[in-house]
Amino acid sequence: MEHSSSCKHLLGSLSDYVDGELSKELCAEIERHLADCTNCQVVVDTLRRTIELYKAAVSHETVPEHVVQRLYMRLNLDDYIPH
């Protein structure tokens, strides 16, 4: 990928941009660049998707019941084991 100075400028602000932590003015500047730069738009979209995927994958993960039981027992909190 060829990177123009605008693309490099975007790269430095990318995390703050996807986290919605940039000022309105900077956001508008980035969005003007994205409207003209397909490659950067792909980078932004796939970066957002990468973060969403990890969050989604973890939300399905539960702690195995035997792990929870052993934890409460190790801590001498047997009476509080969730049922």
Add this chain to the structure above:
Amino acid sequence: MVDRLARRELVTPARLKAKDPEAMAGLVELYSANIYRLALKMLNNEQDAEDVLQETFIKAFRSVDKFEERSSLSTWLYRIAMNEVLMLLRKHKQEVISVDEEQASEEGAPEPVEIVDWCCLPEKELLDSEGRDHLNKAIERLSPALRAVFVLRDIQDLSVRDTAETLNISEAAVKTRLLRARMQLREDLSRYYGKRIA
């Protein structure tokens, strides 16, 4: 049945310092799942994650008298857990592993190479068993310093400030490492999912 909000009110530093078993059980109930997931993502091994989970609470209850309430209970717990994780990583790899600022390069993010739009793939396909396996392998390829920031900030949803406090690094270092971790993962996933849509 005590709901989550009532449980939070029960779990106070004063009650924990008094070794009140209800408060101790409340702390475990509130944070055990997050601590286990943090350890699993950092270590990618269920037995190690369980060891970290147990050691974190044992050490927390043992040292709660020294908790000075300068940070939140959750940040304090995450810090204990992350120290346990790093100790295990050192033990397994037999090398110095640190999340200290001196140890991790603070250079900017690498420029993107893989430009493939795989966002069109349905989530069901992205997160099938092979996809999940790849997500785990990609995160394992991050250095511990980058992985720790990504896990705390993007998976555990901690703020930049709490992530910095947990790892004892500056907020600027959190931001730099987060960008590098995210970009490295994006490249990795783009190579993998790009092949699937080719």
